[in-house]
Amino acid sequence: xxxxxxxxxxxxxxxxxxxxxxxxxxxxxxxxxxxxxxxxxxxxxxxxxxxxxxxxxxxxxxxxxxxxxxxxxxxxxxxxxxxxxxxxxxxxxxxxxxxxxxxxxxxxxxxxxxxxxxxxxxxxxxxxxxxxxxxxxxxxxxxxxxxxxxxxxxxxxxxxxxxxxxxxxxxxxxxxxxxxxxxxxxxxxxxxxxxxxxxxxxxxxxxxxxxxxxxxxxxxxxxxxxxxxxxxxxxxxxxxxxxxxxxxxxxxxxxxxxxxxxxxxxxxxxxxxxxxxxxxxxxxxx
Amino acid sequence: xxxxxxxxxxxxxxxxxxxxxxxxxxxxxxxxxxxxxxxxxxxxxxxxxxxxxxxxxxxxxxxxxxxxxxxxxxxxxxxxxxxxxxxxxxxxxxxxxxxxxxxxxxxxxxxxxxxxxxxxxxxxxxxxxxxxxxxxxxxxxxxxxxxxxxxxxxxxxxxxxxxxxxxxxxxxxxxxxxxxxxxxxxxxxxxxxxxxxxxxxxxxxxxxxxxxxxxxxxxxxxxxxxxxxxxxxxxxxxxxxxxxxxxxxxxxxxxxxxxxxxxxxxxxxxxxxxxxxxxxxxxxxxxxxxxxxxxxxxxxxxxxxxxxxxxxxxxxxxxxxxxxxxxxxxxxxxxxxxxxxxxxxxxxxxxxxxxxxxxxxxxxxxxxxxxxxxxxxxxxxxxxxxxxxxxxxxxxxxxxxxxxxxxxxxxxxxxxxxxxxxxxxxxxxxxxx
Numbered sequence: 113x114x115x116x117x118x119x120x121x122x123x124x125x126x127x128x129x130x131x132x133x134x135x136x137x138x139x140x141x142x143x144x145x146x147x148x149x150x151x152x153x154x155x156x157x158x159x160x161x162x163x164x165x166x167x168x169x170x171x172x173x174x175x176x177x178x179x180x181x182x183x184x185x186x187x188x189x190x191x192x193x194x195x196x197x198x199x200x201x202x203x204x205x206x207x208x209x210x211x212x213x214x215x216x217x218x219x220x221x222x223x224x225x226x227x228x229x230x231x232x233x234x235x236x237x238x239x240x241x242x243x244x245x246x247x248x249x250x251x252x253x254x255x256x257x258x259x260x261x262x263x264x265x266x267x268x269x270x271x272x273x274x275x276x277x278x279x280x281x282x283x284x285x286x287x288x289x290x291x292x293x294x295x296x297x298x299x300x301x302x303x304x305x306x307x308x309x310x311x312x313x314x315x316x317x318x319x320x321x322x323x324x325x326x327x328x329x330x331x332x333x334x335x336x337x338x339x340x341x342x343x344x345x346x347x348x349x350x351x352x353x354x355x356x357x358x359x360x361x362x363x364x365x366x367x368x369x370x371x372x373x374x375x376x377x378x379x380x381x382x383x384x385x386x387x388x389x390x391x392x393x394x395x396x397x398x
Numbered sequence: 399x400x401x402x403x404x405x406x407x408x409x410x411x412x413x414x415x416x417x418x419x420x421x422x423x424x425x426x427x428x429x430x431x432x433x434x435x436x437x438x439x440x441x442x443x444x445x446x447x448x449x450x451x452x453x454x455x456x457x458x459x460x461x462x463x464x465x466x467x468x469x470x471x472x473x474x475x476x477x478x479x480x481x482x483x484x485x486x487x488x489x490x491x492x493x494x495x496x497x498x499x500x501x502x503x504x505x506x507x508x509x510x511x512x513x514x515x516x517x518x519x520x521x522x523x524x525x526x527x528x529x530x531x532x533x534x535x536x537x538x539x540x541x542x543x544x545x546x547x548x549x550x551x552x553x554x555x556x557x558x559x560x561x562x563x564x565x566x567x568x569x570x571x572x573x574x575x576x577x578x579x580x581x582x583x584x585x586x587x588x589x590x591x592x593x594x595x596x597x598x599x600x601x602x603x604x605x606x607x608x609x610x611x612x613x614x615x616x617x618x619x620x621x622x623x624x625x626x627x628x629x630x631x632x633x634x635x636x637x638x639x640x641x642x643x644x645x646x647x648x649x650x651x652x653x654x655x656x657x658x659x660x661x662x663x664x665x666x667x668x669x670x671x672x673x674x675x676x677x678x679x680x681x682x683x684x685x686x687x688x689x690x691x692x693x694x695x696x697x698x699x700x701x702x703x704x705x706x707x708x709x710x711x712x713x714x715x716x717x718x719x720x721x722x723x724x725x726x727x728x729x730x731x732x733x734x735x736x737x738x739x740x741x742x743x744x745x746x747x748x749x750x751x752x753x754x755x756x757x758x759x760x761x762x763x764x765x766x767x768x769x770x771x772x773x774x775x776x777x778x779x780x781x782x783x784x785x786x787x788x789x790x791x792x793x794x795x796x797x798x799x800x801x802x803x804x805x806x807x808x809x810x811x812x813x814x815x816x817x818x819x820x821x822x823x824x825x826x827x828x829x830x831x
Contacts, residue, residue: 127507127508127509128505128506128507129495129505129506129507129510130503130504130505130506131492131493131495131498131499131503131504131505131506132499132502132503132504133498133499133500133501133502134498149535149540149541150535150536153531153532153535153536157521157524157532160524160528161521161523161524164523232518232519233518233519233536234496235496235514236496236512236514236515236518237494237496237512237514237518237519237536237537237538238494238495238496238510238512239536392497392498393497393498395491395496395497396413396497
């Protein structure tokens with residue numbers, strides 16, 4: 113199977129490729145599958161290079177969410193005295209949201225800069241370009257796994273045992289990744305042409321941290337605003353994480369969650385279609 | 399079996415290039431603001447309307463490739479020849495699916511691997527070993543393939559000892575050897591290779607050529623772009639000549655190289671065209687120099703009794719009243735004179751944004767017999783050079799017009815010493831009988 117380039121197969125199973133302006137490739141998605149090894153190796157490259165030539169290396173993935181959590185716990189829990197969900201310790205409430213937020217923020221910023229960072233590849237070789245932004249999600253995911261270990265440690269410390277909802281966590285991790293992929297694809301494609309978007313993302317990420325229910329529970333939002341608040345797709349993801357990790361303490365607000373889900377799907381659709389539409393001009397513009 | 403593996407029909411690729419209107423003629427802050435606001439408005443209008451947004455006020459369409467059709471049979475090694483900017487790289491990029499053609503179509507049977515540079519995707523922080531996997535995968539090899547050929551690749555590259563050192567510690571020679579070693583072990587059905595042999599030392603180049611020769615022996619199809627005519631003729635059985643984006647000749651390598659050299663010899667003398675990759679930041683870009691006779695025809699041999707016209711085509715991006723364009727005229731390495739447009743035109747005469755054409759006339763009966771070289775110069779007066787190449791761009795020849803003298807068939811050092819031979823006017827003031 114893997115030896116399609118082998119000499120014996122020349123002439124036998126060769127594909128006929130037609131290159132024409134505006135031609136949409138029928139086998140794009142199967143091509144994507146054929147280039148899976150490239151996906152793996154690009155992801156591996158990003159991960160192994162990420163903390164090269166830094167002193168504390170991978171500890172960066174630990175320190176940043178941990179410090180933010182401490183600050184948020186102090187400000188929102190102690191000073192502003194916002195209520196936690198049920199019996200859950202405030203630090204856990206914050207950290208359960210820090211996890212998906214950091215995952216989302218990292219994935220979004222990495223993927224939206226990904227095409228520009230790989231400009232040399234785009235100008236010199238062909239492959240389905242979708243591989244580049246999606247491969248960056250892996251880096252964000254690895255950072256997430258590291259922070260996750262801290263969460264487990266915190267749970268031990270607080271002697272907090274999550275309920276059966278914990279089993280749904282992988283679904284919500286995927287959701288956080290998809291939530292970042294949609295806008296990420298869109299912005300990275302725009303970034304090729306208009307570098308303005310390079311400045312948009314740090315702003316969105318900084319702004320979003322306060323707009324999303326990271327430092328506080330979304331239960332503090334007045335009931336009549338909940339649905340409107342859920343227009344922010346990360347509200348659904350974060351609520352979902354809390355529901356999984358804090359068990360019955362954070363019941364899921366279903367209409368809001370479904371709305372977030374719909375928004376994530378819409379962004380993903382827009383992102384993928386825009387990306388596919390502009391993909392062929394990347395090499396000319398980058 | 400003479401089946402076609404690549405068939406190109408009427409391929410064309412158009413690029414749209416934007417030119418900025420003059421910044422130099424905006425003197426006040428208010429004007430700059432107005433201009434920026436207008437640009438912003440235009441851009442956002444384009445964005446909303448879904449039109450491509452192009453930076454600049456005037457647009458120019460450039461056909462990098464036009465009406466190119468050809469067929470390539472299985473197992474052929476085809477050289478693609480042409481000057482800089484002839485469209486070779488664009489053609490390769492279309493064939494390797496990096497960019498899309500504007501018109502026409504290509505049908506390709508089999509898998510294409512393209513090698514437009516060596517070491518694509520090499521990451522300086524990663525070790526040699528890691529980069530072999532990374533680069534190999536990027537070029538389209540599978541992991542199992544790379545594993546199988548790993549030892550061969552390492553042996554070919556001659557960097558065994560540094561395999562676990564990050565490539566940023568490599569010398570440039572080692573880097574190129576490793577990069578090429580990976581590329582040389584690609585085994586696609588169709589291999590597209592751009593000028594990659596220009597790197598590396600002569601010995602290694604020879605090794606690479608040998609390796610590529612093996613590839614074609616195995617019945618694979620190779621498309622090869624190079625400026626090295628020797629490499630093209632050893633590797634390729636046939637060739638394609640591109641000139642200004644058009645296919646001007648297809649045939650055996652020898653025929654095509656002959657044609658190319660004939661064209662080059664013709665053009666180097668009477669015309670010079672700027673290579674594509676000049677400094678985009680510069681105020682002005684010298685595009686072309688032509689040597690013309692008084693009938694506006696390109697020529698390179700003149701009689702000493704004829705005037706010679708030198709035509710400069712220059713694109714001005716940022717008008718500047720101190721822009722100077724000129725040339726040194728040399729013969730046998732000796733500068734005869736330097737001339738600049740400001741010698742006879744008032745300063746600031748060359749400030750129109752866009753394409754400007756200037757003509758300098760060398761009057762008749764001044765130059766003596768010989769080959770003259772012209773070295774162009776463009777500068778902002780007393781500020782900086784825009785263009786100051788050491789190499790001459792054009793060459794023309796002057797032959798003595800024997801009808802001008804009743805005594806000499808030619809002007810030589812012995813009958814007329816001196817670096818120029820001006821035909822001065824002699825009059826008879828007085829004769830007594």
